[in-house]
Amino acid sequence: MNKYEIRVMLVTGCVMIIFLFALLYNAFSRKIDVPSCVPYSKIFEHPQLKKIDDTTYELYVVAQMWAFAPDEIDIPTGSTVDLFLTSKDVVHGFNIDSKAVNLMAVPGGVNTATIKFTEPGTYNIVCHEYCGAGHQNMLGKFVVKDE
Amino acid sequence: MKISSSLKRVILTEFILPLTLLIIGIYHGLMQVFYRAGVIHQASVMHLSYYQGLTLHGVINAIVLTTFFAVAFGHVTVTFYLKKEPPKLSYIVSLWLMVIGTLMDAYAMLTGKAQALYTFYAPLKDSPVFYVGTAILIIGSWTAFFGWLKIWFQWRREHPRTRMPLAILGTFVNFIIWVVCTLPAAYSTIVLLTPWSAGWVATVNVPLTRMLFWMFGHALVYFWLLPAYVMYYTILPKVAGSKLFSSNAGRLSFLLFLILSVPVGVHHQFSEPVFTPGTKFFMAILTYGVAVPSFMTAFNIAATLEYAGRKQGSKGWLGWMLHLPYLKSKNFLFGYLICGLILFIFGGLSGIVNASYSLNAVIHNTAWVPGHFHMTVAGPVFLSIIGMSIYLYAKLSGKDIKYKYFATVVPYIWMIGLVFFSHGMMAGGLMGEPRRTNLGMSYTNPESPLFNNHWVPTTTSTLIGGIIMTTAALLYFISFFATVFSKPVREQVLELPVSEDLHHEKPLPILMNMKPWLVVMFILILFAYIPALREVFKYSSSVKAKYDVESPVLIQDSVNVKNAGQVK
Ligand code: HEM
Numbered sequence: 032m033n034k035y036e037i038r039v040m041l042v043t044g045c046v047m048i049i050f051l052f053a054l055l056y057n058a059f060s061r062k063i064d065v066p067s068c069v070p071y072s073k074i075f076e077h078p079q080l081k082k083i084d085d086t087t088y089e090l091y092v093v094a095q096m097w098a099f100a101p102d103e104i105d106i107p108t109g110s111t112v113d114l115f116l117t118s119k120d121v122v123h124g125f126n127i128d129s130k131a132v133n134l135m136a137v138p139g140g141v142n143t144a145t146i147k148f149t150e151p152g153t154y155n156i157v158c159h160e161y162c163g164a165g166h167q168n169m170l171g172k173f174v175v176k177d178e
Numbered sequence: 179m180k181i182s183s184s185l186k187r188v189i190l191t192e193f194i195l196p197l198t199l200l201i202i203g204i205y206h207g208l209m210q211v212f213y214r215a216g217v218i219h220q221a222s223v224m225h226l227s228y229y230q231g232l233t234l235h236g237v238i239n240a241i242v243l244t245t246f247f248a249v250a251f252g253h254v255t256v257t258f259y260l261k262k263e264p265p266k267l268s269y270i271v272s273l274w275l276m277v278i279g280t281l282m283d284a285y286a287m288l289t290g291k292a293q294a295l296y297t298f299y300a301p302l303k304d305s306p307v308f309y310v311g312t313a314i315l316i317i318g319s320w321t322a323f324f325g326w327l328k329i330w331f332q333w334r335r336e337h338p339r340t341r342m343p344l345a346i347l348g349t350f351v352n353f354i355i356w357v358v359c360t361l362p363a364a365y366s367t368i369v370l371l372t373p374w375s376a377g378w379v380a381t382v383n384v385p386l387t388r389m390l391f392w393m394f395g396h397a398l399v400y401f402w403l404l405p406a407y408v409m410y411y412t413i414l415p416k417v418a419g420s421k422l423f424s425s426n427a428g429r430l431s432f433l434l435f436l437i438l439s440v441p442v443g444v445h446h447q448f449s450e451p452v453f454t455p456g457t458k459f460f461m462a463i464l465t466y467g468v469a470v471p472s473f474m475t476a477f478n479i480a481a482t483l484e485y486a487g488r489k490q491g492s493k494g495w496l497g498w499m500l501h502l503p504y505l506k507s508k509n510f511l512f513g514y515l516i517c518g519l520i521l522f523i524f525g526g527l528s529g530i531v532n533a534s535y536s537l538n539a540v541i542h543n544t545a546w547v548p549g550h551f552h553m554t555v556a557g558p559v560f561l562s563i564i565g566m567s568i569y570l571y572a573k574l575s576g577k578d579i580k581y582k583y584f585a586t587v588v589p590y591i592w593m594i595g596l597v598f599f600s601h602g603m604m605a606g607g608l609m610g611e612p613r614r615t616n617l618g619m620s621y622t623n624p625e626s627p628l629f630n631n632h633w634v635p636t637t638t639s640t641l642i643g644g645i646i647m648t649t650a651a652l653l654y655f656i657s658f659f660a661t662v663f664s665k666p667v668r669e670q671v672l673e674l675p676v677s678e679d680l681h682h683e684k685p686l687p688i689l690m691n692m693k694p695w696l697v698v699m700f701i702l703i704l705f706a707y708i709p710a711l712r713e714v715f716k717y718s719s720s721v722k723a724k725y726d727v728e729s730p731v732l733i734q735d736s737v738n739v740k741n742a743g744q745v746k
Pocket residue numbers: 204206207208210211214232233235236239240243295296297548552555556560612613614615616643644645647648651
């Protein structure tokens with residue numbers, strides 16, 4: 032193989048390694064990571080918002096054809112929400128506007144992520160996985176208000 | 179070379195049938211951009227709903243067309259390079275199975291018995307006809323491969339000292355990936371989904387079916403792509419008036435695809451429960467690995483094209499780009515290949531974004547994703563398929579290509595349309611515009627409470643692009659079908675442009691022997707998927723769920739009524 036060819040392979044390899052380290056840096060230092068999971072249990076099929084302390088909430092969201100339960104979640108600015116997401120029927124999506132929290136709601140599995148709301152406003156939750164005839168109407172929202 | 183009329187008929191059918199179905203596929207592509215841009219605010223048009231149309235679009239364009247073409251092109255490369263025909267039984271049986279499977283799928287989709295899109299995610303239920311039809315289509319494509327293997331081993335005995343031709347290596351790598359990756363899909367459709375859909379079992383493990391689907395699903399995209407790569411390495415240099423810069427590098431990239439195509443499926447599942455971040459990260463690393471053969475190909479082909487330009491007297495660093503045989507109707511194949519390549523640069527770069535683990539959260543399942551993959555599957559893959567189909571059709575049937583100027587400009591028009599299309603989709607996706615959604619009913623309907631005006635300009639750009647692409651497709655259909663209905667005017671031959679190597683390279687032993695690569699492939703698959711499978715069983719549970727797309731009520735069938743008490 033020609034020397035330029037070998038250089039191209041090395042450069043490609045290095046670029047990919049830099050990207051990988053950027054991902055690791057984000058995961059460990061800035062806590063930007065993919066969602067994680069907990070073992071499935073029926074408990075997660077009961078929608079609820081639990082207040083743990085002044086700024087921390089535990090939220091169980093259940094997706095079903097064609098709405099989220101709860102479909103409107105009111106919380107004060109500055110809260111941290113530990114979200115647990117599952118589905119009662121088919122697969123749904125859960126994408127929060129301008130938050131880069133992007134999850135799948137899969138029946139038989141529980142998805143979890145931690146979300147911090149620092150700015151007041153309304154954040155839509157769009158279902159972005161086809162879930163049947165009413166899929167295009169499946170929208171929920173977070174309403175974040177100053178107290 | 180001359181080939182038997184039975185093989186010729188089989189190959190011609192494998193071009194005509196999917197390209198006829200493609201009319202339905204393109205029609206629905208066009209409808210989708212109208213719905214999404216908010217021009218149509220309805221659930222359905224002409225009794226086919228948005229989602230039925232999207233199912234047809236995905237299955238016809240991305241499964242039927244690509245599989246038929248891979249088989250037809252495989253028959254061509256194998257017969258042409260080995261100068262031997264595959265056993266008649268294998269190609270006839272293969273064609274019949276693929277036709278039967280396709281008809282079963284078409285029936286299920288057109289009657290609304292299968293409208294869970296081309297990914298058929300449970301627990302939305304499709305009819306067993308669809309699951310079995312898809313499996314039969316796939317088994318048909320395997321049958322063709324088994325026929326090629328037989329003549330390959332004969333050939334090798336007769337030519338013990340000759341290198342495996344590069345085109346054969348590409349074709350075989352592709353079909354090995356295909357057979358391996360379709361096994362999990364076959365297991366999922368036949369063993370898990372068909373009995374569940376038929377009502378013999380009540381429960382299904384959804385995360386398991388999804389994991390099996392994506393073991394298949396990512397390799398599927400390489401199965402689409404590798405025939406195009408075979409053309410880039412063995413045909414493009416010739417039609418560009420050049421010679422291949424390095425065939426050893428070509429071999430190495432095919433072999434890298436072989437080991438890395440399957441064990442990366444979880445990169446489609448970064449947003450899902452059931453896999454730990456560790457498993458997801460591991461597959462992200464392997465996915466980055468697959469970028470290497472693509473960059474190598476980009477370098478190799480660019481060097482090849484540069485040589486062509488310099489031969490024409492180009493000057494400077496980039497002057498060669500202006501000295502290539504664009505828009506020459508005698509050499510129309512070049513346009514299909516080069517436009518595909520240009521699109522693929524952007525398809526590949528956006529693909530790296532998708533593969534980037536946590537960055538994926540910005541675009542997962544948004545319109546960005548179809549924006550990205552129309553620059554791959556509707557870029558190099560599609561253009562090389564339709565360009566090669568009309569080229570080979572004309573040679574094999576001894577006909578002149580009709581409206582050849584149409585056939586010549588098609589790829590350029592398509593590429594321009596795709597720029598608008600993908601720009602709109604990707605920009606919308608970055609603003610959260612969802613994919614797989616009839617936006618016209620809600621998000622782009624000013625009457626709806628869900629109306630979102632940010633997505634109006636993006637879907638409009640997509641609409642403009644879609645209209646331009648459809649125009650290109652129409653010109654192509656005119657040229658192709660006018661050719662099909664014309665009379666033969668010359669001898670019918672099987673012929674491919676054959677590229678030479680630029681340098682004499684020493685054969686590297688490691689590139690000549692596939693066995694070590696196959697071993698590495700299996701080891702990587704085990705490394706990637708044993709932990710993934712254990713996590714599926716640790717974190718998930720089967721559920722009693724089976725739904726029709728029209729209704730949120732659980733489908734009742736005899737098993738789940740009978741067992742109602744026992745199933746948790
Ligand atoms: C006139 C040309 C085309 C147009 C206007 C078009 C348009 C579209 C649009 C708007 C979507 C996204 C729909 C949604 O997610 O709601 C889509 C999806 C798709 N298209 Fe195309 N397309 C065209 C050609 C093609 C071609 C040639 C191929 C492949 C060979 C292709 C393969 C796909 C696939 C696989 C999907 C994903 C389906 C799914 O999400 O289930 N398209 N197309």
